[in-house]
Structure formats: C-alpha cells, structure tokens
Amino acid sequence: MEGFILLMQIYVFVLAIFVGFELITKVPPTLHTPLMSGSNAISGITIVGALLSAGVEEMSISTILGFIAIIFAMINVVGGFLVTDRMLKMFKKK
C-alpha cells in the first residue's frame, strides 16, 4: 500500500513536469526574469510543510525548525510575488 502511494506521487510528479514544460516553453524571452521570480514564489509552497511543523502543540526542536522554515518560505513567497508584480507592471506596449 505504501509503495502504491509513492507510485501515485511519482505519477503526479512526472505529469506535472510535462505540464510545466508545455507551459513554460510558451513564455516569451522578454518575460524570463518575471518567470523566474514568479516561479520562485511558487516554490515557496514549502510554507505548507513549515506550517505543519511549527503548529504542533508541544514546543520541540521540530517547532523551532518549522518556525525558521516559515520565515524562509514567507520571504520567498511574499518577496517573489511582490517583486514579480513590480516588474510586470512595467511591461507596456505602445
């Protein structure tokens, strides 16, 4: 059963990579920097794991690690989305 779950996860991973390839090859070179910073913000999704680590009831090493992970992931998320928005605001056509 456990192996089956892993297999399903690998399915999802591989299919998502294909989706990613399809989507990203269509992004024009002019937007490559915002693509990087924006996708970077998305990789801050680790925040979900960090929240689960820091949210346990009794205080432990796990909580501390989770706390630092939240800070890191939030820098990534907030910094990434905001800076991408700042850049994309500037792209104008005549």
Added chain:
Amino acid sequence: MLVVSYIVYLIASICFIFGIKKLASPKTARQGNQLAAVGMLLAIVVTLLDRRVLSFEWIIAGIIIGSAIGAVFALKVKMTGMPQMVGLLNGFGGGASVLVALSEYERIYFGNQQFEVNTMVTIVLSILIGSVTFTGSLIAFGKLQELITGKVIKYPFQHPLNALLILGVFVAGVIVVINPSNIELLLIITAVSLVLGVLLVLPIGGADMPVAISLLNSYSGIAASMTGFVLSNNMLIIAGALVGASGIILTIIMCKGMNRSLMNVVLGGWESAGTSGPSKSVSSPKGQVKSIDSEELAMLLDSVSSVIIVPGYGMAVAQAQHAVRDLMTVLEKKGVKVRFAIHPVAGRMPGHMNVLLAEAQVEYDKLLAMEDINDDFPNTDVVIIIGANDVVNPAARHDQNSPIYGMPILNVDYAKTVIINKRSLNVGYAGIDNELFFYPNALMYFGDAKEAITRLVNELKSS
C-alpha cells in the same frame, strides 16, 4: 475536513498552472502572477485550518517576520539588482525545504514513530537538494552583489573533491535510509550538502551566472517537490515540478545561448578563461581601431533611417537604461526606426535586459530576440552596442580556434555601420579579443555607458 483541504489544494494547484499559463503574454502576465499568489494564499489558509496545527504563536510570528523581510526586499531592490534578488529568493526556498525535512525527521524520531523507507529517501533527497540550493544561491548572490569576486574561482582538487563529496553523501544517504535512527549521520549529510553548494557554485564565473541562477531555480522547485513527497502532499509535488521544469528549460536556453554543455558550465569557466587569460592561439586581426566622438556620432545618426541597439551587461552596470531610452526617444523624433536586439545570455540572468528596458519605459514590442532580428542587420544603417562584447564577436562564426566558436551571436557586423560603446578595448568575459573592433565598418565610441549616451543625446537634441 481532510477532503475539503485536499480540494482546496487542488484548486491552488490549478491556480499555479493557470498563473504560469498567463505568463505567455505580457498582457496577461500580471494577472497570472496574481492568480498564483491567490493559489498560495488559499493553500496557506487551508493548512492553518488543518487539525494538526494547534499552536499559532510561532506561526504568526514567523509569517509576520518573513513577510516583512520579503516585502522590504521586493520593494527596495533595484531592477539592476534583480539577478541577486532572484538568487537570494531561490536560496530561501531551498533553505525552507531542508528545515521542513529535518523537522519532519525530528518529529518521527522523537515521537518514537516508525520510519518508512519512502519517507527516509525523500527526507535525504530534500536535505541534499535543499542544502545545495541554499548555500549555492547564497554564493551566487555574493558573486552578483560583488561581495566575493565574480571571476572563475578554481581550487585544488576541485573535481575529485566534489565527486568524492557527492559520492559520500549518496553512500551516507543509503546508510541512513537503512538505519533511520542514525541522527548524527543525517546531520553530517546536511553539513556536507551545505558545503557542496558552496563548492559547486564558487567556480562559476560572472557571465555564466544566467545558467547557475536558472539551475538553482530548478533545484528550489525540485526541493519543494521532495518536501511534497515527504509530507505526501500532491500540491507541493505539482508546484515544485512546475518550478523545476521552468528552471530546467531556462537552463537549456542559456546553455544554447552560449553553445556550451551544462557540464562545461557547472565545472567552471571557459576552458581557457580565468587561468591562462587571453588565449594565444587565437588569431586576432590587429589593426587600426577607429573611434568617433559624440559630435560626429550625432551627425552620423542625423542622416540614418534605422538603428538597432544591442544592450549588454555593461548597460546594467552603468545603470544606463534610462539614458538609452532617451536615445531611443530622440532618434524616433527624428523619424529613425529604433529597435533593440537582445541576446539570450545578455546580462546576468534570463530576460535581464528586458526588465531593465521595461523599467525605463521602452515598450516590450521593440525588444526583439536574437532569432527574430538577426536577419535584419544587413538592412540596418547603424547598430549601437552598449556594454556587450562576446555576444557580438564574429569569431564565433568562423574562427575554430576561438573558445566561443559556435556560439550563436548577433550578426551586428552585417549592418552598414557598427558603433561600439565601451569603456576600453578590454576583452570580454571569454578573455578573447573581439575582432569586430577592427572591422572597417566599426567605430568605437569610448566612455561609461550612461555618461556617453547622455552626451550623445544632448548632441542630438541640439543638432
């Protein structure tokens, strides 16, 4: 409740996918980014409602501190500093993955729960990839911020040392998977992976940074995916895979732009660069270099009908993008058709030049990629090169002894006149002479990009 949260995670994943899809056009890109941000918000909120989350003090503190730091970074950073910013953000993403993996390990370890083989494998991979991303990105940041030298740094036994460390981490990883309670060994793996990140990025030189940053971007995504495997969360796996794919594609584009294999870049530097300096085997056609001053150049530009501007890293260093926009405006007022030719590896990260020129309010439809504009050079009156060097070196087309032979270049030398703005005749990153400077249709316009272009704009205005 569990079902609800999984449905919300699915919606968040869809937001990420559509968000990236909307990046396919500058018109919808901003909306796309906002959509992805909404997805992230949904994911965070539903996680906070999870029954495993019981205490909120640490969470609230962490969210406030992290958001504040992120917001300050995002609002303060200059557009010329964007490569460093992205480098730093990659690092934090990787760092978060390592911490979550360690935390998950501690939880199982101290909770006296059973270690599953799957979980251990993904914890070790999370730690390895996340750590390399973390310290590697910090080194990349240091190089781009010029806290440490941007040159190729070689150290003794570089390749054997790295190979040994990588092998060591894999062996230790297998041992930990077989015997999961060996917490010391897991911490050693973490430490060695952190060192590996430093050692792998240190040898990469400044102009190769586009590749390094793209690759680290990809790693940060894969690290997030691994965290998804650790937590059995498909949303993390999907989001991470999207970012991983994005980074890999950009890496491939950057490598093609330099005609080099990924291995060659990762192992550090052009074959000759950094160690031997300008390679002697390269036949450089020494001859007379002609130069032009701003007054003559203004007169020349007064009588042309088409101009292509080629920006490079030098424009970013001199912060000359606004002066360049002024040049475009004044030329357009005189009825000249002005366009920009952007080489894929111009600058220090993919799309670096485009962002700078967008900041200076140059419309994005005037920025053309190499393959779209390369055939137009023969019909162009004047090409103005601002702070670019290797990407316009014709030796790449014909000189088989040149280290950049085979690299796709902008065919600027086919234009009627080529103006090269540069501070000196120094060699570019590849450490080789640029024969273009000696061509009969080439004219050097010496000076700092910002100062020289501003001078030219004033001349053009007064004429």
